[in-house]
Amino acid sequence: MTAEDFRTIWLKPDDPAIVQIIDQRRLPHEYTVHDLRTWQDAATAIADMYVRGAPLIGATAAWGLYLAALEDADPANVQAAAKSLLRSRPTAVNLRWAVERILRIVATPGPDLVQRIRDDAQAICDEDVEISRGIGEHGVALLEEISKRKRGGTVNVLTHCNAGSLATINYGTATAPIYFAQRRGIDVHVWVDETRPRNQGSQLTAWELAASGVPHTLVVDNAGGHLMQHDMVDIVITGTDRTTRCGDVANKIGTYLKALAAHDNDLPFYVALPSTTIDWDSRDGIAEIPIEERDPEEVSHIYGTHDGKPIRVCTTSNNTPVSNYAFDVTPARLVTGLITERGICSASEQGLLGLFPERRGP
Amino acid sequence: MTAEDFRTIWLKPDDPAIVQIIDQRRLPHEYTVHDLRTWQDAATAIADMYVRGAPLIGATAAWGLYLAALEDADPANVQAAAKSLLRSRPTAVNLRWAVERILRIVATPGPDLVQRIRDDAQAICDEDVEISRGIGEHGVALLEEISKRKRGGTVNVLTHCNAGSLATINYGTATAPIYFAQRRGIDVHVWVDETRPRNQGSQLTAWELAASGVPHTLVVDNAGGHLMQHDMVDIVITGTDRTTRCGDVANKIGTYLKALAAHDNDLPFYVALPSTTIDWDSRDGIAEIPIEERDPEEVSHIYGTHDGKPIRVCTTSNNTPVSNYAFDVTPARLVTGLITERGICSASEQGLLGLFPERRGP
Numbered sequence: 001m002t003a004e005d006f007r008t009i010w011l012k013p014d015d016p017a018i019v020q021i022i023d024q025r026r027l028p029h030e031y032t033v034h035d036l037r038t039w040q041d042a043a044t045a046i047a048d049m050y051v052r053g054a055p056l057i058g059a060t061a062a063w064g065l066y067l068a069a070l071e072d073a074d075p076a077n078v079q080a081a082a083k084s085l086l087r088s089r090p091t092a093v094n095l096r097w098a099v100e101r102i103l104r105i106v107a108t109p110g111p112d113l114v115q116r117i118r119d120d121a122q123a124i125c126d127e128d129v130e131i132s133r134g135i136g137e138h139g140v141a142l143l144e145e146i147s148k149r150k151r152g153g154t155v156n157v158l159t160h161c162n163a164g165s166l167a168t169i170n171y172g173t174a175t176a177p178i179y180f181a182q183r184r185g186i187d188v189h190v191w192v193d194e195t196r197p198r199n200q201g202s203q204l205t206a207w208e209l210a211a212s213g214v215p216h217t218l219v220v221d222n223a224g225g226h227l228m229q230h231d232m233v234d235i236v237i238t239g240t241d242r243t244t245r246c247g248d249v250a251n252k253i254g255t256y257l258k259a260l261a262a263h264d265n266d267l268p269f270y271v272a273l274p275s276t277t278i279d280w281d282s283r284d285g286i287a288e289i290p291i292e293e294r295d296p297e298e299v300s301h302i303y304g305t306h307d308g309k310p311i312r313v314c315t316t317s318n319n320t321p322v323s324n325y326a327f328d329v330t331p332a333r334l335v336t337g338l339i340t341e342r343g344i345c346s347a348s349e350q351g352l353l354g355l356f357p358e359r360r361g362p
Numbered sequence: 363m364t365a366e367d368f369r370t371i372w373l374k375p376d377d378p379a380i381v382q383i384i385d386q387r388r389l390p391h392e393y394t395v396h397d398l399r400t401w402q403d404a405a406t407a408i409a410d411m412y413v414r415g416a417p418l419i420g421a422t423a424a425w426g427l428y429l430a431a432l433e434d435a436d437p438a439n440v441q442a443a444a445k446s447l448l449r450s451r452p453t454a455v456n457l458r459w460a461v462e463r464i465l466r467i468v469a470t471p472g473p474d475l476v477q478r479i480r481d482d483a484q485a486i487c488d489e490d491v492e493i494s495r496g497i498g499e500h501g502v503a504l505l506e507e508i509s510k511r512k513r514g515g516t517v518n519v520l521t522h523c524n525a526g527s528l529a530t531i532n533y534g535t536a537t538a539p540i541y542f543a544q545r546r547g548i549d550v551h552v553w554v555d556e557t558r559p560r561n562q563g564s565q566l567t568a569w570e571l572a573a574s575g576v577p578h579t580l581v582v583d584n585a586g587g588h589l590m591q592h593d594m595v596d597i598v599i600t601g602t603d604r605t606t607r608c609g610d611v612a613n614k615i616g617t618y619l620k621a622l623a624a625h626d627n628d629l630p631f632y633v634a635l636p637s638t639t640i641d642w643d644s645r646d647g648i649a650e651i652p653i654e655e656r657d658p659e660e661v662s663h664i665y666g667t668h669d670g671k672p673i674r675v676c677t678t679s680n681n682t683p684v685s686n687y688a689f690d691v692t693p694a695r696l697v698t699g700l701i702t703e704r705g706i707c708s709a710s711e712q713g714l715l716g717l718f719p720e721r722r723g724p
Contacts, residue, residue, distance in 0.1 A: 028678060028679040028682070029679070194558065194661070195584075196556065196558060196582040196583065196584055197582050199677060202662075202677060202678045202682065203677070203678070206678060206679065206682045207679060210679065210681065210682065216683065217683045217684065217685050218661060218662075218678060218682050218683065218684045218685075219661070219684070219685055219686075219687075220558040220559050220583070220615065220616075220661055220686075221558065221582070221583050221584050221616070222557075222558055222583050222614075222615040222616025222619065222690075223615055223616070223685070223687050223690075224619070225616070225618040225619045225622070225690055226615060226618065226653065226687050226689075226690035226691075227687075229618070229648055229690070229691070230648075252584075253582065253584040253585055253588060254582075254583070254584025254585070254587070256587040256588065256591070256623070257584065257586070257587045257619040257620075257622070257623060258619075260587070260619070260622040260623060260626055261618070261619060261622060264622055286591055286592075291588065299556070299580060299581070299582055300564075300580075301666075302664055302666060302675070302677060303675075303677070304663075304664060304675025304676050304677040305675060305676050306673055306674065306675045306676070311668055311673065311675055312668065313664070313665075313666025313667060313668045313673055313675055314666050314667050314668070315561060315564060315565070315664060315665070315666040316390060316564045316565070316568060316580060317390040317391070317568065317569060317572065319572065320390070320564065320568045320572065320580050321578065321579045321580065322579065322580045322581070323579050323580075323581055323585070324581075324582075325581075325585050325588050325589075327588075328584075328585075328587055328588035328591070329588075329591070
């Protein structure tokens with residue numbers, strides 16, 4: 001996954017009428033490359049979660065519009081496809097952003113619409129890789145410093161959920177510093193939180209670290225505190241879905257508990273983020289960020305394999321009431337720093353405005 | 363489960379040659395009463411985890427020796443059975459304690475050995491119920507106080523793992539205050555942590571609370587911090603496997619993370635324990651208590667039902683490295699108080715010695 005040319009979505013080298021993705025639904029049990037031949041294929045891939053992760057969803061929609069234009073370059077056709085694609089995952093912010101970006105190209109008169117859309121879909125992917133690269137280059141300094149302090153000993157990183165290559169185009173966000181460390185020959189090992197209820201850690205992060213040859217160990221979400229008490233963790237790095245202007249961080253449920261444990265054990269807790277996920281209009285994450293409640297069946301049922309065949313089992317009584325909050329908010333006071341594509345800053349308004357001065361008020 | 367005469371092990375009322383237990387392996391999917399007719403049946407029930415929880419394992423061994431005496435009251439026969447029973451779960455402290463207690467009766471000359479063993483097995487159970495009752499009566503005061511402060515509003519308790527009736531003879535330890543609150547008409551609701559990797563919360567605690575009609579909601583282990591941040595938890599009560607002289611608490615992995623979250627949100631965090639689990643010879647739990655590492659398959663594989671049939675599935679790649687620490691230690695500074703059969707005290711040497719003055723040094 002860390003190779004320069006390895007991506008989660010790409011144009012088929014010998015057939016530019018086909019866009020290819022990894023069917024992430026089958027991970028970690030099976031690695032399947034899936035062909036998108038029509039914009040409808042792209043819509044299905046988004047809606048049925050062949051692809052997930054905000055940047056990758058956006059890129060898939062952009063490539064979907066390229067496939068629509070390839071079929072029929074009439075702007076009305078591309079616009080109709082855009083309308084349908086927007087419905088494939090209605091709450092995904094990057095989906096809307098990418099579709100609107102392509103629609104601006106459609107609205108601009110000029111020759112060869114297909115080529116122009118193709119170039120912009122490619123640019124969306126390339127820009128996302130650049131953001132991840134920036135996060136990786138800035139974040140790797142943290143791991144280098146720990147490696148030096150430990151005289152080349154293993155740097156143990158703990159991460160929660162999947163803020164990895166599979167959620168982006170390449171490198172990921174939380175994983176980017178790890179992949180960059182591996183390249184520089186730093187001895188890095190990752191504790192992978194299982195991440196109940198959807199198990200993105202055991203299903204996706206463990207898979208992509210294995211694919212890249214990064215040493216790692218899966219643990220249940222309950223284990224992180226014990227590992228930190230016993231000097232088995234040097235740094236925690238997670239991703240985030242939304243960061244407030246003051247540095248509060250909304251991320252996968254359970255992130256807050258790991259931040260508390262890091263704080264209690266005097267360990268650094270960093271959050272990696274593309275600046276596009278900063279919500280400059282909100283300040284107090286706990287009070288202001290609404291937390292999605294998802295289907296209770298994500299908790300009561302689980303996918304796995306039995307005799308090599310995928311199967312879904314129920315792990316509770318049928319009548320057990322379940323609640324399923326998807327995210328929690330880690331207050332800025334527990335966050336050692338934010339790793340962005342522009343550099344690392346403190347989790348505070350002052351820190352963020354230092355890197356993004358254009359966001360200062362009038 | 364809360365009825366005075368409901369227990370996890372009992373002599374069959376119309377046939378005192380049979381000891382009955384709940385086959386806990388089938389919970390929550392099936393409630394099955396299992397007959398023990400020989401001491402070998404008792405050994406199997408312990409080894410194959412039909413029963414678990416220290417007090418219940420001890421009681422099952424005691425009743426196993428009663429069955430051995432019933433078959434052949436020759437002391438040599440009972441002693442041979444004792445030797446085998448001790449091997450059924452070699453590390454269980456209560457197993458050895460109960461077996462040695464019955465062997466002292468065997469070694470004491472006197473008439474009707476069978477009746478004397480039967481009386482003592484019954485006494486072991488009755489004494490355990492009394493300990494749970496003591497914990498319940500002292501602990502319920504905490505819930506009553508919260509109920510009064512909330513003017514009769516719902517008292518939300520969060521618990522981790524199963525320190526319930528199913529681990530003891532009745533009432534449990536962490537659950538005893540909850541069952542006593544229910545009896546007194548207090549409006550109580552329990553957040554049940556799933557408790558990965560063995561899911562004792564979703565499989566056992568949720569089941570026994572449902573069986574007793576106590577309102578409850580299952581959540582993943584990651585959710586507790588979010589619930590506490592949003593005033594959805596009033597008090598945390600867990601059990602413990604071992605408590606040091608200074609009040610450090612070793613309990614199921616993940617307990618420490620909940621204690622941190624309670625502390626960060628100014629919420630009371632109590633630990634319920636029979637005084638038999640206090641290790642008066644240890645002080646610093648993190649340094650001194652060895653933490654068991656268990657089979658990685660407990661993490662990578664999970665039991666559930668599919669089309670009503672029990673089935674075990676693998677949830678990870680076959681080659682994912684897994685580590686499986688079973689317990690963690692919550693330092694005394696995070697524990698608001700200890701609920702014992704003698705009363706509630708601070709989690710400190712001073713607090714414990716106040717309740718157990720016989721443990722003061724010379």
